[in-house]
Amino acid sequence: MDFEKLQEKVSQLEKALPAIKKADVAALKQFSVGLKEVLMQFLKDRKEPIRPGQIFKDAAAKSLVPGDIAAxxxxxxxxxTGSVTPQDPQAVKEDAERLTAVAEKVLPVLKSYKKDK
Known part of the structure; x- marks a missing residue:
């Protein structure tokens, strides 16, 4: 795994946090897709099967991310990350709050990964 690219992606995700807090639909989608790519890369690197819809649970099972936010x-x-994004303003606002909470728990963990010497 290329840890420099990982840290670069994590910093991009961190930059999207202020827009997520403002419930920006594009930022929510961009952050979700980026987070999914990072978690999938971790699972691929460990030669774990990637089950659609279970990425967070699989990552939590391998202690990559906190388990309390997996579901x-x-x-x-x-x-x-699907092809249809929610448009209902209330749903977007609620999801922004949830995604912010998930991000605040996941990003510090992902940022702490460094290459072993």
């Missing part, structure tokens, strides 16, 4: 994280990834 919520999977639901948000399913909703926001």
């Amino acid at each position: 919520r994280g999977d639901a948000l990834l399913m909703r926001w």
Whole structure:
């Protein structure tokens, strides 16, 4: 795994946080897709099977991310990485709050991964 690229992607995800807090639909989608790519890369690197809709649960099972947010994280990834994005303003606002909570728990963990020497 290329840890420099990982840290670059994590910093891009961190930059999207202020827009997510403002419930920007494009930022929500971009963040979700980016987070999904990072988690899939971790699972591929460990030669784990990638089950659609279970990415967060699989990553939590391997202690890559906190387990208490796995179900919520999977639901948000399913909703926001698909081809149809939610348009209802209330749903977008609620998802922004949930995604912010997930991001605040996941990003510090992902940022802490460094290459072993």
